[in-house]
Amino acid sequence: MAFKEVIKRIRSRWMEGAGAQSDVVISSRVRLARNIQGIPFPHLISKEDADKVIQKMEKAIKAIGEKDLPSLTVTSLSELDALQKQILVEKHLISPLLLEKDQKAAVALTDEEEISVMINEEDHLRIQCILPALQLHEAWQIANQLDDDLEKQLDFGFDDKFGYVTACPTNAGTGMRASVMLHLPGLIMTKRAGRVLPALSKVGLVVRGLYGEGTEALGNLFQISNQITMGRSEEEVISNLAGVTQKIVDHEREARTVLKKELGIHLEDKLWRSYGTLRYARLIKTETALSLLSQVRLGVDMNIIKGLDPRVMTELMVMMQPGCLQYIMGQEMDAGMRDVYRARLLRERLKIDNT
C-alpha cells in the first residue's frame, strides 16, 4: 500500500471516477467566465481592485453558505508555496496563467476539488467544474448552480447584445468552455484518428493533443472542447459536445474490437510488455511512462490485463508529474532523480492484486 495514503491527500474527485464511458472518457469539464461590473478586467487591474474582487468573492461565498453545493474556500496565491501551486496546475485546477498573476490572484476550491474558481486570471472569475468520465450535463448543472448563487451576490457584467462580457471578446456570449478528455489508443493504432477528428471543426469543436516526443499525441490523450460561445445556448453546446463525444466513443470501441480481432495474441503481447516495462523499470521519463500507461490502460479496459483498477491509471497520469511526485516522495528532486522516483511510484502502484 506504499504511497496510497499520501496520494489520497492530493487526489481530486475527477481522478477517482468510474462512470459512463469511462473506458474512453477520462474527465468532463465546464468553465464559465464571469466579470464584476465597474472593475477593469484583470490585465488592467490595480492591486487594490484585485483585492476587492477577492473580497467580494469571499463575501459572496459566505452569503451562499452550504445550500445545494459543497462550500468553497478561498486561498490567495500568495499564501501557497511553489510546490502547492505546481500541484494545483498539475491537477488541472488552476492554469499556468493564474500563477503569472501571482499577488493579485486567488483560487476557491471545494474539499473534493470538483469545483474550483480561479480569481483574477484572464477574467475576474473562471468557474470550473470537473468530473470523472462522461458527465458533461452534470458538470454544467453544478457550474450553472454556482453561477446562479454567485449572481445573487455579485453584479456580473452582461451586455444585452453580446451576453456575458469577457476580457477576450472571443469568449463573450455564454463565456462557457466545455471539454472532455479522451483516451483514444484504438483510433491511433488503427490510424483512424485522422478520419474521425478533423471533422469536428465543422461542428464548432476543437481537438487538442498532448505534446509528445517522436510518437503521435502523447499518451493517446485528446481534449475536445467547444469553440463557439455566441449564438447558441449553453445546453445546445453541451448536448452537441456530449453527442459528438458519444460518437467518438463508439468509433474508439469499434477500433479496439478490430485491433483484438486482427492482432490477437500480438496485441496481448504488446500490452503486457508495456506493463512489464512499467512494472520493472528503474528509470523512466514522463513521455515514455505516459505512452506505456496508455497501453496498460487499454489492456485493462479491454479486459486483457486483469486485476488493475483503471482509476489508478488516471491517478498516475497526474501523480507522475514533477510537483505531485516531489510531494509524494517528500523531497525535492532534480530531473534525473525524478526519473528514478517516477519509476518507483509506477512499480508500486501497478502491482496486480491477486488476493
Added chain:
Amino acid sequence: MYCQNCKERPAAVHITKIVNGEKSELKLCQECAAKVQGETFNWEPHFSLNNLLSSLFEEADSTVSFAPRAGKQQERCNTCGLTYNHFRQTGKLGCNDCYQTFKSQLSPVIRRIHGSDDHTGKIPQRSGETLQVKKKIEQLKGTLKELVQQEEFEKAAKARDEIKQLEEKM
C-alpha cells in the same frame, strides 16, 4: 537536420502537435525540446487567439471603408481608458463598457468567429432583468399570433394582458 529552433544543434526530437486534427511537426534538439515540453503537460499551451484576432480586425478595417477611419485607432473607452489601438494589439478589452464603446468594430469580428453576434444563452437574473422581460415579451407576442390564428381568442386576450403588464414594467 538541424534544430528548427536554435538552428545550432542537431535535431534529436520530433514534436508532433495536433490542433484541429491538423498535424504539425517540429524537429528540435534535446535542449530546446526540453524547454518546449517540460515534464508538466499542459492542455492549453500558449496558443494565441490574438494572432487570429488581429488578422480578423485588419480584414474588418479594410472592408468597412465607409467608416470614418481617421481617429479610429485613438478611439478610447471613457470608463477604463483603453484605446482601440491597444485592444487591436493585445486582443483584450478593458472593462464592461468597452463592449458598448467598440460595438461597431466588435460585431463583424465576433460574427466571423462564432457565426453570430447575438447572445442567445443564459441571462443573469439581476444584471439581465430588462433583457429577460424583453425576451419574455417577444416570446409572448409569438404565442399571441399563434393563438389568434387558432382562434383561441380567450387565451389570446390573456396573453395580450400579460404583454401589456410586462411592457409597463419596463
